[in-house]
Amino acid sequence: MFSQLQTVATDPILGLMAEYKADPNPNKVDLGVGVYKDEQGHTAVLKCVKEAEALRLKQEDSKTYIGMAGDLSFNAHIEKLAFGPAHQVLLANRVTTAHTPGGTGALRVAAEFIKRANPNATIWVTTPTWANHISLFQAAGLKVKEYAYYDYDSKGLQTEQMFADLNTIPAGDVVLVHACCHNPSGMDLNFEQWQRFTAIAKERGFTPLVDMAYQGFGSGLDEDAAGLRYLADNVPELLLCSSCSKNFGLYRERIGAVSIVAEDSKVAEIARVNLLSVVRSIYSMPPAHGAIIVSHILDSQELTALWHQELAEMRNRINDYRQLIIDKLAAEGVSQDFSFITRQHGMFSFLGINKAQIDRLKAEFSIYMVGSSRVSIAGLNHSNIDYFAKSVATVLK
Numbered sequence: 022m023f024s025q026l027q028t029v030a031t032d033p034i035l036g037l038m039a040e041y042k043a044d045p046n047p048n049k050v051d052l053g054v055g056v057y058k059d060e061q062g063h064t065a066v067l068k069c070v071k072e073a074e075a076l077r078l079k080q081e082d083s084k085t086y087i088g089m090a091g092d093l094s095f096n097a098h099i100e101k102l103a104f105g106p107a108h109q110v111l112l113a114n115r116v117t118t119a120h121t122p123g124g125t126g127a128l129r130v131a132a133e134f135i136k137r138a139n140p141n142a143t144i145w146v147t148t149p150t151w152a153n154h155i156s157l158f159q160a161a162g163l164k165v166k167e168y169a170y171y172d173y174d175s176k177g178l179q180t181e182q183m184f185a186d187l188n189t190i191p192a193g194d195v196v197l198v199h200a201c202c203h204n205p206s207g208m209d210l211n212f213e214q215w216q217r218f219t220a221i222a223k224e225r226g227f228t229p230l231v232d233m234a235y236q237g238f239g240s241g242l243d244e245d246a247a248g249l250r251y252l253a254d255n256v257p258e259l260l261l262c263s264s265c266s267k268n269f270g271l272y273r274e275r276i277g278a279v280s281i282v283a284e285d286s287k288v289a290e291i292a293r294v295n296l297l298s299v300v301r302s303i304y305s306m307p308p309a310h311g312a313i314i315v316s317h318i319l320d321s322q323e324l325t326a327l328w329h330q331e332l333a334e335m336r337n338r339i340n341d342y343r344q345l346i347i348d349k350l351a352a353e354g355v356s357q358d359f360s361f362i363t364r365q366h367g368m369f370s371f372l373g374i375n376k377a378q379i380d381r382l383k384a385e386f387s388i389y390m391v392g393s394s395r396v397s398i399a400g401l402n403h404s405n406i407d408y409f410a411k412s413v414a415t416v417l418k
């Protein structure tokens with residue numbers, strides 16, 4: 022039976038990672054993978070996480086299952102983090118949350134949940150979007166369509182085309198919107214655009230799915246959730262998929278959450294049992310470790326303060342390097358306008374250079390980025406930024 026299988030293409034980023042690993046050049050630079058790195062090029066465990074892990078080791082007295090919804094204390098924390106502690110959807114018991122294996126697990130559970138609610142739903146994603154959005158929704162059996170989003174020419178949003186596309190989407194369909202730090206472009210909706218998005222969602226009656234994989238990486242924890250909070254204030258229902266991979270640096274622990282906001286508490290209760298039955302049929306119950314770490318951090322004022330500080334360090338380092346890229350390229354005599362880099366947020370930016378230039382950067386300078394010219398800014402540090410700027414300036418000449 023297995024010999025009938027055809028081979029499948031792997032995600033190009035995995036191939037790029039393998040090439041980077043095998044490259045003997047001591048000056049090589051990895052700008053591919055979306056993982057935060059510090060000035061030493063290391064993805065360290067956050068101090069607040071280390072402390073919470075020590076606490077867990079001391080306090081945990083059982084390894085019994087934690088239930089389909091996962092860790093209830095984590096779920097309550099993550100709802101408050103996303104919506105703000107006194108949001109009307111929380112006060113009215115309109116939200117139900119399950120913790121999931123990563124943000125990816127949250128998206129897959131959301132997809133199965135959508136299919137139960139409307140088997141004919143199409144999910145609309147931004148052009149472009151995180152490549153795995155498309156494959157995971159299709160794998161769950163949902164139809165996927167795209168709406169205009171990023172404008173490669175102006176290096177901003179295709180604002181009017183985006184709203185025109187959204188204005189064609191019917192009730193019963195789902196529209197995925199990135200809460201902040203859009204992957205791959207770094208270009209986010211501003212508040213006025215969130216207001217327009219919300220007005221259209223309300224008028225057309227489609228259901229928004231907010232993917233929040235980078236809360237705190239853009240402008241701050243509350244700032245990055247402002248669009249979501251406004252949307253939740255104004256539409257009857259939405260789905261939220263959150264991830265603690267980036268903001269808590271818990272990548273490999275696989276911790277995220279799916280939250281359903283329903284029109285009232287009665288519908289939320291029906292949503293809850295459906296959500297749990299979806300979970301039961303996929304992986305039964307989530308792993309506990311990541312959720313308990315996050316709970317311990319958010320239970321403690323001290324650990325929360327430490328987390329805020331460490332998150333701000335990561336955010337500020339990325340934002341400092343956004344400005345540094347512009348300054349260093351200008352110092353190398355590049356006349357092309359790269360000012361758009363500081364208008365983008367989060368882990369990524371599209372440099373906007375062409376395929377031949379990207380290939381040359383890899384072949385001649387061992388600088389690795391994905392084919393769209395998306396760069397993971399945190400791959401830059403004091404020891405490679407000058408080399409990076411010089412190399413980019415050379416291929417732009």
Ligand code: PMP
Pocket residue numbers: 055122123124125126151199204232234264265266272276277
């Ligand atoms: N959504 C987006 C937009 C992402 O970029 C990512 C991670 N790359 C995820 C979801 C999933 O994150 P996780 O690693 O928690 O599964």
